[in-house]
Amino acid sequence: MRIHVPSNVPMESTPFKGMEFEADEIAYGFYNEYGRKASFSIRKEYVNKCKKIGMVTSRRFVCAKEGVRGKDKRDQNVKNPRAETRCGCEARLVIILNRDSKKYVMSEFIAEHNHYLHLPSTVHMMPSQWKVAVTHAIEIDLAHESGLRLKQSYELLSKQVGGYDNLGFTKQDHKNYLRTKRQRDMEHGAAASLGRYFSHQLKENPSYYFATQLDCEELITNIFWADARMIIDYSHFGDVITFDTTYSTNRDARPLGVFLSLNHHSEIVVFGGALLYDETIESFVWLFETFLEAMSEKKPITIFTDQDAAMSVAIKVVMPKTYHALCIGICDEFLTAWNEMLDKYDVRENKWLIDLFKLKEKWAQAYVKRTFTAGMKTTQLSESFNADLKDCLRTDLNIVEFFTHFETVVNQKRDKELEAEYNPRQKFPRLNLKSSPMLNQVATVYTPKLFDLF
Template structure:
């Protein structure tokens, strides 16, 4: 039997009525904080008293928990009733529980198998209750070993059966046909914990005080919500939020999964809000929160459909995003040029640096200056050069004025307004602000364009969501391939350079490529002057054959170094100017305070609750040697 969801876009969510006394705008099965995964599950989805039906559901949920935290599960003992043969109790453990049994035959074996067990005590025991449900009666979250990489957890042998079994269960549950008598049209209501669907209680304002701006197609909301329900069963950590308008019609929809939450915890220092639908009003109003991982690949933190994009709705979007990400705010958010977005960001993210995303600004160029882009081939390249190729304010202003003169645009109102707002988008005004470098901006742009190529005006919300899922999975496969390549190979180094050996052992290959370019620049940097002022040494440097000088200041007591080009502050790598000064001071390894964990091979390992990004130096880098071993080079 089909779940009794309405075919209209009224927000009557029948699927939740059995376990929720009222409804929440943010339905979140685990509200997972990657910085404290065990505590999140201990206090939420997995804890003593949590109930499952049947016992295999408990196994699936524990597997999902293991996948997120980063370990593999083994089925331990099982007790069956002698009366009816049903499972009375059973235990699931970490795969590293216990130790391998000694075998006398091993005495004659020269090369023994490596010991993989550590006597880990992490486990969960469920016991059958009189009502037929299985309750968690013992739960130990602590492990006595380093967890494996969550990215590779799905390759563990005991995880392979999870997805097929989950899919079958989802189909059964989706036909249960529960009844409902409530809507989502209430504000500040709190749902009760629903053990059967593993929802968490949450407070949130979820209703607009006006009608939505755009209409949904007939039955569109019901199909999407039915799909979300199946996602909750298949993936208990799936998160979605709903906002309705004054008529209880679905206005805005937000979603993210557990992997996105973990990604954001590691790489959420810079977030780009991609509002691609603004370039084509015929498209569905799709929005995504994006960033860049340690391989300089685009990743997606969350997505939304905004059928109402007023200031009120945008505030709801940012609030919902923060709720899903355990309240962690980005250091920088890049958005389109829009007054409503700016007001919402200032209201909800006042401490976050708000900048205009340059590549989204270029999309506005296509709209406001389409005649030039279409008719004059050189305009696009000249405009991009003006934006990306200027390293300091004087050069940028000169290039901008030259662009206006060349194409007769001195009186263009949009460009005049753009210049007044230049401090929000031009990179030369981004000192002390950590944001994406040009390549990082381009990979985000490429991902956005890739998704846009799949979208058209005939698609409904569910079709868009499935396309989005496919794109997300493609990006995750790319990261897995990059991780595999990183494990197998080390960069081919130009000679026996200690600094490069050190950096190549710590940085991911893509990050090392950025660092190596700065090192190569350093070889052509000339020191023209050095002034001493107490503990501070001030160097004047310039590239050989160039007149532009940079000031590098270093503290002789602790070797902290600052360059006025702000390369480290902007993208997280020491510039060639600073490397030249460090070399002049006979410092042959990258100081660990200047190695950001987000660019390292260990970016995803461990989490102590500290923020990733510009303030998150590599603490575990000392474990790596500077020589490293590899099976191949590139």
């Protein structure tokens, strides 16, 4: 058996018999640090406690390769058995409590190992060195809430400290930390976790609005929420809105609905969100009634949606005077062009086209131009926002993580608005007619986007 003795370890970091420690955990930390510098992993082997005094009386810390794995009767049936990690190494450190001084004294120390020691560049991979520090935990949380994938987050943290070996934990530790955090967040169940999330939001801002619909078994079916900023924005820009549902790919697979519009900078503004149990008339009626309640019963002039029959019925019930528009066509001579198309392709008996024509008042420009649309023509606004939400809809997110990511996307949109507020104060529009009093006046009143349109 070849003996390997750690070298290049400073004397002040090397254990010796008679060394004293204030606590057994301090002794463990000292030996673990010695193991890091000597390039071997350690573990706790046994502990003796005195029930009478309620203290640890002795403890042994050993090399992680101490002992041998016990024989398992199942080994012969396992196709790919785990690799051996122990080889009977006898390196160890033993401490005993001095009952007079209440300190722990090192009674035994064996430095020799019967195996190769690790390379200094791989020390961070040793199990006893795996530890996510508090500062790193905060950064992991922030990266996760910002939508960074685990691989991206781990790469970012390693670059901040000059490499993986300086990080102090592996990618698996990173993954385990997030898994434990998820379990802790959801330890009381989805409904209770959601309740705590909304309670926190209300505490931060009493104007935060949320509502849940329960079924006959008192289980949450539909959820609607809007923060104070969304409610204020709706009072300014809620005359024309778009609403769309997309099947989310988070673990609950619930349809996600978002109320959107454009602000005075032609930037997307969010008025509220909903997670629905289904897409029935009853669910949409509850949602639209709840939305209007949150918005002080102010009904939009126009609402754009996709061609969902249940949604259409619900809009008629809840907002009968609101114009319901679908995707708008571009043909001015609509009827002539429509008939020419039917004849050209011989599709006058096509049922889909017949049904679509019955809805022409909702999508053909010749009809929709009679109502106020604030320049919006399609539900493309929703499609654009849904694309930004893709990280919120990952299958590995629980309900609380979903809301956190949704907040991030909304805040990104609000940052865009701040940029749009900054730019006209920093840059002045170019006037084709600099002597025009009217252009000079509206250039100071309109936002750049609307001034260009004017």
